[in-house]
Amino acid sequence: MKDEFPKTVVTPLKAEGASVPTTTALEQEDQFMGLYWSADNKDGTVLQPPYSIPTLERLVEENNALDPCISAYEVNIDGSGYVVEKDEIEIDPKNTKDSTGKGFIEFLREIAPGVSFVSLRKANRRQMEMTGNGYLEVVRSITKEEILFVNSLKSSTMRLLKLGAPVTVTRVLRRFGKDIPARVQVRERFFVQMVGTKKVYFKSFGGTQDINRLTGEIGTNIPIKDRGSEIIHLKVKEAANSPYGVPRWISQVPSVVGSRKAEEVNLEYFESGGIPPVIAFILGGMLGDAVRKQLENIFINPKAKTRGAVVEVHPSGGSLDKESKPSVEIEKFGSESTKDSMFESYDEKCEKRVRRSFRLPPLFVGLSDDYNYASAYISYRVAEGQVFSPEREEFDDIWNMTVMKDLDPTGSYTLRSKQISITNIENQLKALGMTKGMDGIDSQNWVTVLSEIASVDLVYDEEAAEDEKQFRRDLLTGNTQNQNAPQEPGSQVAKGDSDVVGLVEEFCKAFNLTPSENTYTDADTIIILERVKYLNKSDRQIFDAILSARTLPGEYHDRLGSQSLCGCVVDHMIES
Known part of the structure; x- marks a missing residue:
């Protein structure tokens, strides 16, 4: 009779039914699907973005590097405050007798019901950095068509419509102190917002043609109550073959996704209990069914891989004259993988790539372990000069050429964003003391600067x-x-x-x-x-x-x- 030896059984490292971590975010269906213009849908009037807007928003929520960078932009670009100037001279809201200047200050103080101008800018900045597009809705009064307030709309609900037919419009240009009218042909842009199944239409700010906010009909004789409000479309940078904007981190999508996947692998490793530390080889013997199942449970159970086990083995050979001695060999397995975490270096490099797309020093995202005052000061000055200040100036130019110019056609009143500066008060006071009594130093300005440095209210x-x-x-x-x-x-x-x-x-x-x-x-x-x-x-x-x-x-x-x-x-x- 031929001896029967047990067959070699290879047990999978992952037990059936073991939990596998997956993203909790649902894939959002593009609600504009079916409205996009394409070769197969000639009747569509909506332009499709080059990248899925809901996907871009989801990546920001899931990635551990994007949100700190976007928050740094919010605080340092749009959270620094602002001043209103007349002919490049700042208006003091406490002492000015300029009623128009006070009106601008009141308008910006509450740009929309319950919303300050700084809050509006920060909300718009987040939308721009997440999706590459920001949409400011300008609402006018029905009677005088004056600007009442400005809203920030979510990019995921907004889409661009196809350009209309060219129309001839008159634009007034300021040249050498004179206003010169110029007739040009333009193709005006229109927009649509969709929430659920309801659609609302908008026109570009300053557009000569109106649009029916409910039907999308374009014309010049639409009743005021049915006209769509105006949109100022802001972009981080324009896509190569699309009128939409794209976020500045779009080229780092592989690093954004890869960083998330690396964290999910580590989480899966912890959830499954890691790799079994040993493999047991049975030589010259066999296990009973109950013992075999218990041993499998010990190795496969997510929370029991670090425990010891006692194995009872029965011989499977030998004769009446000579007994068989089974042996059990234990081989270490996977011990080198039991580390703090895997892909740590890869994750750090992904974070650096993402931060590099924002051109931010590590200090601005909380990585300040190796910074002192000198290095922090230099980092801030570089970021202020190369990143934050140009972004503020670009927004100021757009705002002054649209909203401020509409409210004040003369162009005397402008908006200027403040800077966030790091200063050494002791050095400033020393320098100020050296100028006291010097010829050519205006005493009133001297008192004003001293008040700002010392945070006191001195009166000249x-x-x-x-x-x-x-x-x-x-x-x-x-x-x-x-x-x-x-x-x-x-x-x-x-x-x-x-x-x-x-x-x-x-x-x-x-x-x-x-x-x-x-x-x-x-x-x-x-x-x-x-x-x-x-x-x-x-x-x-x-x-x-x-x-x-x-x-x-x-x-x-x-x-x-x-x-x-x-x-x-x-x-x-x-x-x-």
């Missing part, structure tokens, strides 16, 4: 400043009687400059330049010299002028020379 008193200037001029010319300054009995000096005058008195007494008794010690004279040393330029000129008037009786013959002489003597005393 123009009348008091003029009295101060006159008093200083009188001192330098030898006329110490200031008619505009308040006087004390027996005094010819204004109260505001008593500190400099008092310092001259102390200086003269300390160095025996007056007949009065000297009660100053050596320590007192050193302190007085230090006080003179740290006078600013303007006060030092006053000090030298008063000192020369009191110590050199004939100074009126050469007033400037006497002041210069006193200044040189005092400087020598300070240095020695």
